[in-house]
Amino acid sequence: xxxxxxxxxxxxxxxxxxxxxxxxxxxxxxxxxxxxxxxxxxxxxxxxxxxxxxxxxxxxxxxxxxxxxxxxxxxxxxxxxxxxxxxxxxxxxxxxxxxxxxxxxxxxxxxxxxxxxxxxxxxxxxxxxxxxxxxxxxxxxxxxxxxxxxxxxxxxxxxxxxxxxxxxxxxxxxxxxxxxxxxxxxxxxxxxxxxxxxxxxxxxxxxxxxxxxxxxxxxxxxxxxxxxxxxxxxxxxxxxxxxxxxxxxxxxxxxxxxxxxxxxxxxxxxxxxxxxxxxxxxxxxxxxxxxxxxxxxxxxxxxxxxxxxxxxxxxxxxxxxxxxxxxxxxxxxxxxxxxxxxxxxxxxxxxxxxxxxxxxxxxxxxxxxxxxxxxxxxxxxxxxxxxxxxxxxxxxxxxxxxxxxxxxxxxxxxxxxxxxxxxxxxxxxxxxxxxxxxxxxxxxxxxxxxxxxxxxxxxxxxxxxxxxxxxxxxxxxxxxxxx
Amino acid sequence: xxxxxxxxxxxxxxxxxxxxxxxxxxxxxxxxxxxxxxxxxxxxxxxxxxxxxxxxxxxxxxxxxxxxxxxxxxxxxxxxxxxxxxxxxxxxxxxxxxxxxxxxxxxxxxxxxxxxxxxxxxxxxxxxxxxxxxxxxxxxxxxxxxxxxxxxxxxxxxxxxxxxxxxxxxxxxxxxxxxxxxxxxxxxxxxxxxxxxxxxxxxxxxxxxxxxxxxxxxxxxxxxxxxxxxxxxxxxxxxxxxxxxxxxxxxxxxxxxxxxxxxxxxxxxxxxxxxxxxxxxxxxxxxxxxxxxxxxxxxxxxxxxxxxxxxxxxxxxxxxxxxxxxxxxxxxxxxxxxxxxxxxxxxxxxxxxxxxxxxxxxxxxxxxxxxxxxxxxxxxxxxxxxxxxxxxxxxxxxxxxxxxxxxxxxxxxxxxxxxxxxxxxxxxxxxxxxxxxxxxxxxxxxxxxxxxxxxxxxxxxxxxxxxxxxxxx
Numbered sequence: 001x002x003x004x005x006x007x008x009x010x011x012x013x014x015x016x017x018x019x020x021x022x023x024x025x026x027x028x029x030x031x032x033x034x035x036x037x038x039x040x041x042x043x044x045x046x047x048x049x050x051x052x053x054x055x056x057x058x059x060x061x062x063x064x065x066x067x068x069x070x071x072x073x074x075x076x077x078x079x080x081x082x083x084x085x086x087x088x089x090x091x092x093x094x095x096x097x098x099x100x101x102x103x104x105x106x107x108x109x110x111x112x113x114x115x116x117x118x119x120x121x122x123x124x125x126x127x128x129x130x131x132x133x134x135x136x137x138x139x140x141x142x143x144x145x146x147x148x149x150x151x152x153x154x155x156x157x158x159x160x161x162x163x164x165x166x167x168x169x170x171x172x173x174x175x176x177x178x179x180x181x182x183x184x185x186x187x188x189x190x191x192x193x194x195x196x197x198x199x200x201x202x203x204x205x206x207x208x209x210x211x212x213x214x215x216x217x218x219x220x221x222x223x224x225x226x227x228x229x230x231x232x233x234x235x236x237x238x239x240x241x242x243x244x245x246x247x248x249x250x251x252x253x254x255x256x257x258x259x260x261x262x263x264x265x266x267x268x269x270x271x272x273x274x275x276x277x278x279x280x281x282x283x284x285x286x287x288x289x290x291x292x293x294x295x296x297x298x299x300x301x302x303x304x305x306x307x308x309x310x311x312x313x314x315x316x317x318x319x320x321x322x323x324x325x326x327x328x329x330x331x332x333x334x335x336x337x338x339x340x341x342x343x344x345x346x347x348x349x350x351x352x353x354x355x356x357x358x359x360x361x362x363x364x365x366x367x368x369x370x371x372x373x374x375x376x377x378x379x380x381x382x383x384x385x386x387x388x389x390x391x392x393x394x395x396x397x398x399x400x401x402x403x404x405x406x407x408x409x410x411x412x413x414x415x416x417x418x419x420x421x422x423x424x425x426x427x428x429x430x431x432x433x434x435x436x437x438x439x440x441x442x443x444x445x446x447x448x449x450x451x452x453x454x455x456x457x458x459x460x461x462x463x464x465x466x467x468x469x470x471x472x473x474x475x476x477x478x479x480x481x482x483x
Numbered sequence: 484x485x486x487x488x489x490x491x492x493x494x495x496x497x498x499x500x501x502x503x504x505x506x507x508x509x510x511x512x513x514x515x516x517x518x519x520x521x522x523x524x525x526x527x528x529x530x531x532x533x534x535x536x537x538x539x540x541x542x543x544x545x546x547x548x549x550x551x552x553x554x555x556x557x558x559x560x561x562x563x564x565x566x567x568x569x570x571x572x573x574x575x576x577x578x579x580x581x582x583x584x585x586x587x588x589x590x591x592x593x594x595x596x597x598x599x600x601x602x603x604x605x606x607x608x609x610x611x612x613x614x615x616x617x618x619x620x621x622x623x624x625x626x627x628x629x630x631x632x633x634x635x636x637x638x639x640x641x642x643x644x645x646x647x648x649x650x651x652x653x654x655x656x657x658x659x660x661x662x663x664x665x666x667x668x669x670x671x672x673x674x675x676x677x678x679x680x681x682x683x684x685x686x687x688x689x690x691x692x693x694x695x696x697x698x699x700x701x702x703x704x705x706x707x708x709x710x711x712x713x714x715x716x717x718x719x720x721x722x723x724x725x726x727x728x729x730x731x732x733x734x735x736x737x738x739x740x741x742x743x744x745x746x747x748x749x750x751x752x753x754x755x756x757x758x759x760x761x762x763x764x765x766x767x768x769x770x771x772x773x774x775x776x777x778x779x780x781x782x783x784x785x786x787x788x789x790x791x792x793x794x795x796x797x798x799x800x801x802x803x804x805x806x807x808x809x810x811x812x813x814x815x816x817x818x819x820x821x822x823x824x825x826x827x828x829x830x831x832x833x834x835x836x837x838x839x840x841x842x843x844x845x846x847x848x849x850x851x852x853x854x855x856x857x858x859x860x861x862x863x864x865x866x867x868x869x870x871x872x873x874x875x876x877x878x879x880x881x882x883x884x885x886x887x888x889x890x891x892x893x894x895x896x897x898x899x900x901x902x903x904x905x906x907x908x909x910x911x912x913x914x915x916x917x918x919x920x921x922x923x924x925x926x927x928x929x930x931x932x933x934x935x936x937x938x939x940x941x942x943x944x945x946x947x948x949x950x951x952x953x954x955x956x
Contacts, residue, residue: 072529085528092522094529193528197753226531227755305753308563311572312526316619332565355563355748364750 004029005477009063009157009211016062023062023106030064030108033155036478041131041140043150045069046076047109059214059238061104066150066159069110070117071202072191073097080193081125082115084313084320084339094191095226096160096202096219103218108156111146115341116310117162117195119143120170120410121398124343129400132174133473134438139397141174143167147205148175154477158206158215162192164199165298166392166417169429172205173392173442176431178459178469179205180212183449184424185230187216188223194309196302197228199421208469209430209459213237216452230450240453241460245279248458250445251286251385256416261394268433268441269391272462276389279461286385290377295415297370298422300354300363307351313339346407375423382448387458390416392429392442416444426452430459431468440468484716485680488708489688490643490673491635494650495628496660497606497668498541504605504627505532505575512666516620524625526570531754538627541659542582542603543760544768545629548653548775551586551601553760559603559752564745567619568608576604576630578749582758588633588653589777590645597634604628623667629659635674635685640704644697647671652776656801664696671700676721677711686711687721691735693728703728707735779804787817796825802839803829809846815853823853827867831874843875852879859939860889890939894946897930897938901946904930905954915951923947 004026007015015021031047038044044066055061067073070080072090079085093101101107115124122130122145130145132138133153140149144161148171151159161168163181172179181203192202204215217237223229252273257266273283315321315335322334340348354363381388393413420427426447433441443462447455463469503510506523522530546553558580561573581602588596608624610617631650637643651662651669662669676688691707694700711721726735774782780794789797798804803824810820828849832839852873856866865888873879883889891897904926905912914922927947931938 078528080528088528090522090528092527189529190531191529194531194754225533227533228531228753304750308561308573308748308750311563311565312528312570314565314567314572316567317525317570318527328567329565352748355750356746360748360750 002477005033005154007157008207009060009065010214012157013058013060013063017057026062027064027106027108030106030156033153033478034108037133037153037155037475040136040475041133041149041153042128043112043130043146043153043155044109045079045081045112045125045127045146048076048107056102056104058103058218060100060158060218062106063104063157064106064108065100066108066111066147066156067097068113068117068144068147068159068161070113070162070193070195071097071110071160072193073107073110075107076110078110078193079127080116081113081127082339082341082344083126084336085318086126086320088318090191092191094202095188095223097191099219099221100160100215111144111150111159113146114143114167115344116193116306117143117164117167117200118306118344118347120166120414121400122146122171123400124341126341131400132397132439133475134176134440137399138439139174139400141171141393141397143171144179144205145171145174148172148177148179151175151177151205151207152473153475154472158204158211160202160215160219161205162195162200162202163421164195164201165302165414165421168203168205169392169417169427169442169444170414172429173431173444174397174440176434176440176442176468176471176473177205178208178212178428178430178463179203180216180428180452180456181420181426182216182220182452183230183426184421185228186220186234186426186450186452188219188221188226188229190223190225194305196305197309198305199298199302201421208463209428209456210238210241212428213241213453213456213460216456220452235453237453237456241457243279243457243461243464245276245281245458245461248281248387248454249385250276250281250283250387250389250458251381252283252389253286253288253291253381255288255291256390257285261391262396264433264435265391265394265441269389269443272432272443273389275462275465276458279465281458281461283389286381286388288377288381290373291419293370294374294419294422295412297367297374298414298418299411300367301371301422303347303351304354304364305351307348307355310340310344310348315339343407371422374419378419378423378425378448386447386451386454388446390444390446392416392444396435396437396439420446424449426450426455428455428459430462431471432462432466433468434471438473440471486677486708486712487680487682488638488704489635489676489678489685490637490639490704492631492633492637492643492646493672493674494631494647495606495670496545496631496654496662498538498627498629499658499660500535500537500541500627502535502537503625504535504538504603505625508625510626512668514622516618516622519622520624524570525621526572532575532752534755534758535627538603539758539760540764540768541627541657542601542629543764544657544772545631545654545659546583546586546601547765547769548657548772549583549586549588549598549601549631549650551583551598553583553765554580555760556580557582557602557758557760559755559758560749561752563748566607567617568610568621568624570608570621570624574605574607575752575755577602579751580757582760588646588649590642590649594636594642596636596642596646599632599634601629601631604630635676640701640708643673643704644701647697647700649777652799656773656775670694673700673704673707675704675707675711677708677715686715687723689721689723689735690725691728692725692738693730695730699728699730702733703735706733710735773801776801776804783817787811789817789821793821793825796829797821800839802842806839806842806846810850810853813846813850815850816857819853819857820849823849823870827870831871844870844873848873848877848879855879855883859941862890862936862940864936865890888937890937891934892939892942894942897934897942897946898950900933901926901930901943901950904933905947905950912951912954916955923951926951
């Protein structure tokens with residue numbers, strides 16, 4: 001049985017296709033792992049009933065996976081980890097999820113997350129925090145903590161997450177798995193509950209780059225139902241994973257390698273750089289002016305858009321409805337006070353403030369200008385480099401319950417990852433080390449728009465050279481027990 | 484003290500598209516509640532807007548016909564506020580870069596009304612209030628609206644109505660909207676203030692809503708102007724507020740202080756790319772623009788010498804103008820065609836409860852009926868009888884033949900009768916011979932009567948003259 005868990009998603013799909021493994025066995029293994037770890041890690045909000053997967057043939061047919069609970073599916077609730085949508089069942093399935101189901105994926109359930117994807121610790125969930133599989137006292141990162149933890153603990157072979165300001169890459173790094181936010185517009189947002197429309201993207205979290213590429217090959221593509229969807233062309237990513245890195249130039253921006261990055265992270269990143277050099281890439285420090293304010297602009301724009309995107313939750317048509325309201329305004333206020341958690345309320349109020357009156361000019365419009373500057377800075381970097389290498393976070397994830405009272409400190413930690421969202425760039429996190437206390441460290445690669453193939457190939461190449469991505473937490477699979 | 488009334492109008496027009504502006508739901512009127520909805524127009528989690536191209540075309544058509552400058556790259560913005568009929572808690576509209584600007588409408592009489600802007604936006608749902616609850620129907624939510632804002636150029640309720648009639652006519656002609664106030668496809672809000680005559684500063688304005696008809700617009704303007712004047716004349720100040728027009732009480736009633744409406748926190752909608760209107764589209768739409776009502780009026784007057792009154796009736800609705808032009812194209816004299824249409828046709832349209840697009844008598848049939856009268860096959864009275872009989876179907880020519888309604892042009896038959904008449908009216912013959920012209924007319928009339936009115940008057944007249952001339956010699 002443990003052999004099943006050791007396989008990557010692609011390996012499992014091959015085994016199923018060759019008849020070496022039965023689809024049902026894989027499903028039962030997944031459900032067994034969910035049962036074993038479910039309560040302990042709190043990775044899932046809903047487990048779906050064991051419906052038979054589509055019999056279609058694809059490189060991932062029959063592989064059990066999970067979907068973050070802010071991605072709509074008809075066969076389960078979509079709660080966004082919020083009391084506001086605790087009982088909400090969507091009448092339609094998101095395009096990305098639909099594509100996977102049509103490709104024979106089996107969805108085990110919907111994963112836990114920060115409420116409405118707002119947060120970086122997966123602690124703000126109405127259904128309780130997710131725990132890091134490597135050490136349950138720690139946060140698994142966020143906001144796609146449930147998806148990352150489910151993959152890291154072997155409950156599923158891959159999962160869908162969403163990334164608005166690092167929410168795939170951050171938990172991937174904290175959980176020692178590979179996670180990618182694709183080029184903005186390359187995966188349809190139709191059915192992804194909007195947080196910040198300009199930045200939201202659905203992406204894969206999996207064991208390695210090859211699995212991520214396989215998932216992206218299925219979910220990428222133009223979608224008429226999403227007006228921000230890129231027309232294409234979409235060249236398949238999997239064939240681009242050759243492992244060839246000669247001639248690839250990778251820059252390490254000094255702004256993201258400053259004294260705020262702690263020693264273990266720094267060492268892991270430098271070792272990562274060495275490994276990439278072993279594979280033939282040129283890796284060197286580089287200087288970039290104009291990225292320091294990226295995270296500030298990101299937060300202004302994200303909060304503002306969130307305040308608008310979350311306004312529809314008013315208790316009128318669906319969702320949590322407050323009682324004892326004497327008029328419509330009270331109905332709205334009671335429903336939203338009851339339905340939303342503290343961090344969500346904080347962001348909504350911030351966003352409302354940033355759009356009000358003169359603040360629109362002072363903050364929002366100014367942030368739009370900064371965003372343009374950030375895009376220009378990246379464009380200048382791409383003159384000299386194919387990819388950039390940075391940390392994902394500068395320190396270990398917080399212990400659960402630790403930093404909830406200092407939100408701004410947490411916001412600042414997003415500076416490594418939020419820049420890619422701001423500029424619509426593809427970016428991934430791959431495991432590149434382990435701390436003394438047993439928590440994983442991740443390295444981020446960022447590339448120009450539509451360089452998703454180059455990015456994944458670099459990670460694939462790194463993963464040929466190293467085995468961090470094959471390390472598992474002690475509870476992995478069924479905890480080391482033989483069947 | 485002489486006072487000036489200053490009025491600006493904000494008009495919302497529902498576009499005549501098949502589907503809503505950001506999703507594929509039908510825009511049909513009168514469906515059972517909440518049956519024309521989908522995740523997008525209901526604002527369900529994860530749903531996204533997709534722009535309806537037909538809505539863009541109709542908006543641009545309207546903009547061009549109103550002489551606006553079309554913005555090459557316009558954008559959609561979110562107007563954020565909470566209300567139960569607004570599922571996303573924001574309306575997708577255009578503020579910072581509207582679709583078109585700086586147009587104008589000319590009123591009859593020559594006054595120019597400047598149009599500040601024209602933009603595209605989505606409609607909200609409808610609330611139905613009962614004693615103990617309010618029900619919401621989202622069928623209308625997402626229907627495309629074009630908002631047209633004028634400068635404060637109108638000086639009276641009558642001018643406001645004249646502008647709206649012109650606007651309605653233009654938009655109906657273009658097929659952009661059916662502009663029916665009673666169905667809500669044309670809605671108008673009035674911004675009104677007063678100031679001493681000759682003063683250039685604007686007074687404090689109020690906004691008037693809930694105007695369900697052109698008459699209500701006129702009455703509300705008149706009432707509100709008087710109300711404001713009365714306040715100012717007694718030394719008071721007009722409060723800036725929104726007022727509802729109470730149709731029954733015939734007065735305006737304050738709704739809320741305009742200050743309290745609050746900040747809509749407009750920002751560009753990140754779900755929609757900028758709207759690019761290319762030159763190709765503009766060229767094509769300009770080329771396809773039909774002749775508008777006032778252009779037809781000018782042409783009818785110039786080419787056919789129809790009166791202003793006749794023109795205005797005929798062009799009031801495009802369907803009627805098209806019908807009239809088809810009848811003329813088939814050979815009917817314009818004046819005759821105009822008379823028949825304004826008279827008998829509209830009479831039947833009204834009596835039978837029809838729309839002008841539903842006139843059952845084909846242009847061909849009406850044209851041939853008119854021809855029958857012109858060449859004196861039948862007289863006017865008979866013609867009306869034939870019209871009523873064939874209005875809903877049937878060929879006038881066949882009907883006349885089948886019922887033997889023709890005026891005879893049988894010379895022998897008519898001569899015989901004329902001879903008898905002359906024989907029976909020797910006095911009149913003597914009178915005519917003595918120089919009294921009128922006597923001939925009398926004899927014609929008598930002959931016509933004897934023939935039961937069923938003879939070509941010209942023929943009878945000729946024969947009377949001939950026989951009279953024979954008497955002379």
